[in-house]
Amino acid sequence: MLRKEQNDLLTQTGPGTPMGRMFRSYWVPALLAEELPVNECPPVRVKLMSERLIAFRDTDGRYGLIDEFCAHRGVSLWFGRNEECGLRCPYHGWKYDVTGQCIDVPSEPEASGFSKTIKLKSYPLIERGGVLWTYMGPADTQPPLPEWEFATVGPKQTLTTKRIQESNWLQAMEGGIDSSHVSFLHRGDLNSDPLFKGARGNQYNLSDSRPVFEVVESPGGLYIGARRNAEHGHYYWRITQWVMPSFTMIAPRGNHSVHGHFWIPIDDETCWAWSYDYHPIRDLTDAEIGMMREGKGIHVRYVPGSYQPLANKDNDYLINREAQKAGRTFSGVEGIGMQDASLQESMGPIVDRTKENLVSTDNGIIMARHRLLRAVKAFTDKGIVPPGIDAVHQKVRSAAIILPPDQPFKDGAREAMIARPAVAPASV
């Protein structure tokens, strides 16, 4: 459980809130590059951390992320004309460049310099790995560009998707580090999902359904190890990475791609669930990409023309009680992503953590909260840079590995948990 004030502290990320200020220390995914595919394409509404913004790509290919509303009369610039290196409000023609600087006010004499006095709030927006990233903190503390391996490998080696989740970011993220739910909620998918099946490691999962967990602090967040019995008294370890504030990387299976998530607040009651798949040493195959686009693995199928999952709360997640009864899915909801989202959304927009009853296997969640609370206090009180910003914290990997029984996985998998170009992931 958390006290109410702790729950509020961690779940509120709007401007001026302590957690909101800390979240704004990081480069975060804002939208997919495919949403702004060409110069002068239509602008896109973006809401992040309770701030309504508009993203556009100008005539010269520069990306802009600026206040959604025209400074004149508050019209949404989503209706704007993207032309001649700026976004022009269709109401009275005020025009803004990618920095939010007003560059034309047709009703005022150009010589008056009036437009120079108008500037909308703006944030940098850069492309990396098919994702457009933004930094929403103070300009003088802008960190180096993101170095996550999925965003820095070759473009054919990686695929990222996103979906709207109608819950606070924290309960979504906590699902990502809650390793003990996998043996239940996702048990039907291990041997059927084409992006998971066939790995030798799956047999350890299936023959030992009661893993023992170890939670170890890492420089950027946590290593969460799930231990199962392997041959000759050794242990099969699946090590998940959590890097603050909301990045996870799940342990790989065989030669399948490596995957994980970012959870980024849209506002306090909704978030973006970002899902990436990549392989450090090979291109993703057309078949793999096709399956990801079809919603396999951790991805979802969409309502056409949106990033709203096809199975969503408006259609009761297309729950199939027959499949549930027959054991094809444990909850009756199809697909790993929506199995998670359906249950996390059912908790309500912001779960009341004063009422929960955590148990020993929830120590990953408890430790993550502990680290977040400690980091936000240090950041707020002393301006200490939180973990997860340093590039070293971002160049990490999850791992699946077999180790002797008395070896700390942090020691035995030390090299495997560092991202190195052209080095194969540790996978079983």
Place this chain on the structure above:
Amino acid sequence: MLSESSRMSSAAEARFRVQAPNSRPREIAVIAVDTTSDRVVRRLAEGTWNHATFLTAAHITGMASPDAGAGSLMNLSGGTADLAGEVNRVDLVVMVASPGGHANAVAMIGEACSHKRVTTTALVVSAATASDDEVARTLAQLRPWSLMVVIANADDYIEDMLMALRAS
């Protein structure tokens, strides 16, 4: 028309959640198993805890046999405590250890918990400055008897953990 899932997951519907307690208070025994963790546990015990008992096995310097349980623990006042009785009384046993491999009482405590089907968690404190070898020696003692192991850099984690588990 809204689906049932849409209606029932709204913030407005949260007002109608049953407000009655959904769990009886659970009891936790926190046991220090070496001298470093003994200091951590004594400091922790100075707080107000309604559902946690603090004990120590730091005085056990040799390997304790699993059947040596009776009377082998001590409370923090120096009196003896009956291991089987304590395990019988609680829902969770947290064994607190430090790196270095001095957790000699773990097998004895773990056996008692296993016999009574009581869940065990092991917490390794003061790990930030320890060598891998020191951590490994302690893990070798803890792993056979722990359903969850946590290696924490800061000693204040245990307080947050107990709060999260409703020991306050």
